Amino acid sequence: MLTKRITFPVLLGGLAALALFAQAPNPTCKNCQATYIPKSELDAYTAKEIKYSQVDLQVRDADIGKATVGIGMIHRGKLTVEQGKRAGIVAEHEQVSEVYHIIDGEATLVTGSGLVNPKKRPATERTVIYQNGPGYNADSITNPETHHLKTGDIIIIPAGTGHWFTEIPDHITYMMVRIDPDKILPTKSKEQSEADLKTVPDAPDRR
DSSP states (O other), X not given: OOOOOOOHHHHHHHHHHHHHHHTSOOOXXXXXXXXOXXXXXXXXXXXXXXXXXXXXXXXXXXXXXXXXXXXXXXXXXXXXXXXXXXXXXXXEESSOEEEEEEXXXXXXXEEESEEESOEEOOTTOHHIIIIIOSEEEESEEXXXXXXXXXXXXXXXXXXXXXXXXXXXXXXXXXXXXXXXXXXXXXXXXXXXXXXXXXXXXXXXXXX
C-alpha cells in the first residue's frame, strides 16, 4: 500500500494559511457602506431652519452595526437669560447620547444628571420618534456644570445627562452627532434627506 508523504514545506504552508484565516477581519458591521454627507446638504438644513424658524433637523441616520449614528443640524437664535429660565426647557434623553460641534456663534449650556421637576416627553412627539428617543423635560438641574460654548468647540452629552441653554447672545449653529446603541430610531437615507429638504413645514418644531 502506498502512503502519501506530507513534506515539511507543504505542512508549513498549510499552517500559515490556517493562521491567516484565523486572523481574518471580523467587523461588527459586515459589508457596510460608508455614509458621505456633503457640506451643501448640511448647509441646506441650516438654511431651512432659519427660513422656517425651526430648531434641530435630522439630516441622516446610518446603521453602523452595533449602533445607529444620526447627524443633525441645529440653529438657535438669541436667548436672553430670562428666556432661558422658563419652565420645562431642560432636555434629557434616556438612551441616546449626543455630541455637539459648534460651527458658528456662542452660547452658555448647563449640564447635569439631577433634574428638577422632570416630566416625560410624549411618545408621539416627533423629536422622540425620529431624533433623540424617550426622555424628559425639566425645570432646572441640581449641581449643574456651566459650559461657555464658542465656534470650534465640542461637547459630549451622555444619555441621561440633562442639558439646558441658559443664554445665547446672538445665535449658535452646531452639528449634532447622535449615538443610538439600542437602535430605537429609524435610519434616514440620502433619498429621504433630499425629500425632507423639499418639504415645507406646517409649523415650527418644538425647541
